[in-house]
Amino acid sequence: MKKVILYYKYIKIDHPLALKNSQFKVCKRLNLKGRVIISQEGINGTLSGKLADIEEYKKELISNALFSDIIFKESSIKEDLFPRLSIKVRDEIVSLNQKIDITTDGAKKGEYISPEDFHKIILENSNDTVIIDARNNYESYIGRFKNSITPNIDNFRDFPKVINDLKKYKGKKIVMYCTGGVRCEKASAFLLKKGFKNIYQLKEGILNYANYYPEDFEGKCYVFDKRVSINLDAKNRTIISKCRHCNEYSDQYINCQNKKCNLQFVCCNVCEKKFHHTCSLECIDIVIQVQSK
Numbered sequence: 001m002k003k004v005i006l007y008y009k010y011i012k013i014d015h016p017l018a019l020k021n022s023q024f025k026v027c028k029r030l031n032l033k034g035r036v037i038i039s040q041e042g043i044n045g046t047l048s049g050k051l052a053d054i055e056e057y058k059k060e061l062i063s064n065a066l067f068s069d070i071i072f073k074e075s076s077i078k079e080d081l082f083p084r085l086s087i088k089v090r091d092e093i094v095s096l097n098q099k100i101d102i103t104t105d106g107a108k109k110g111e112y113i114s115p116e117d118f119h120k121i122i123l124e125n126s127n128d129t130v131i132i133d134a135r136n137n138y139e140s141y142i143g144r145f146k147n148s149i150t151p152n153i154d155n156f157r158d159f160p161k162v163i164n165d166l167k168k169y170k171g172k173k174i175v176m177y178c179t180g181g182v183r184c185e186k187a188s189a190f191l192l193k194k195g196f197k198n199i200y201q202l203k204e205g206i207l208n209y210a211n212y213y214p215e216d217f218e219g220k221c222y223v224f225d226k227r228v229s230i231n232l233d234a235k236n237r238t239i240i241s242k243c244r245h246c247n248e249y250s251d252q253y254i255n256c257q258n259k260k261c262n263l264q265f266v267c268c269n270v271c272e273k274k275f276h277h278t279c280s281l282e283c284i285d286i287v288i289q290v291q292s293k
């Protein structure tokens with residue numbers, strides 16, 4: 001049996017490169033694959049491997065005093081989810097480019113909200129509260145929480161650009177969520193810095209919430225690994241997204257077969273065949289030309 005884990009922690013790291021090197025050794029020894037990003041503001045990782053190796057990794061990570069209280073979101077998987085191991089040092093563990101320091105204890109960021117309280121907010125659907133999806137448009141397109149607002153951003157670093165659209169919610173209680181929590185920490189701190197008040201964030205994100213109330217999430221949850229998306233609620237599978245070509249409901253993402261395009265788009269099985277795995281008439285022409293050479 002295999003497992004995938006996701007984790008993050010914002011904490012001041014004085015020597016990111018040294019941590020990178022020690023992480024690389026541990027992950028290599030345990031045969032783990034995935035992505036770990038290390039910066040002076042913390043660590044953000046997702047790794048998959050054999051059950052015993054993952055357990056060993058968790059033990060090793062929390063034996064470092066900096067990460068003793070780190071929370072792992074985990075799920076069982078059949079096969080490895082990443083082609084390789086990548087451990088990188090970057091300026092930020094998620095890029096927002098806003099000079100926000102949330103590594104200290106007293107740092108201003110959205111107040112944590114538990115799955116229980118988040119669930120109540122969804123049920124109440126009050127006019128005084130707004131739920132904001134802090135993820136990218138292609139993530140919320142295939143799945144999101146009921147009654148949530150989904151800003152139109154291609155990349156997290158564009159979140160500051162939607163601030164004008166969010167200003168109308170300034171008087172309300174704002175509750176944010178993302179996949180595992182790491183983006184909300186920053187997005188919530190950003191909104192506070194911009195004068196918003198009453199900002200909350202779902203602790204440990206959708207993946208943790210799914211252990212309690214999976215039915216509140218509509219559609220599939222986008223994930224940044226081989227699976228592309230996962231179904232959170234085994235009993236009730238809703239599809240909210242539509243095929244790019246025929247507009248029928250579908251929640252399958254594919255990448256355009258024209259390698260120069262490579263667009264990721266929702267495509268039903270019928271259209272996938274019909275359009276030779278491409279996104280458009282332009283791309284289908286290119287692919288057919290290449291095939292006939």
Ligand SMILES: [Zn+2]
Binds near residue numbers: 243267268270272
């Ligand atoms: Zn279709």
Ligand SMILES: [Zn+2]
Binds near residue numbers: 261262278
């Ligand atoms: Zn294309």
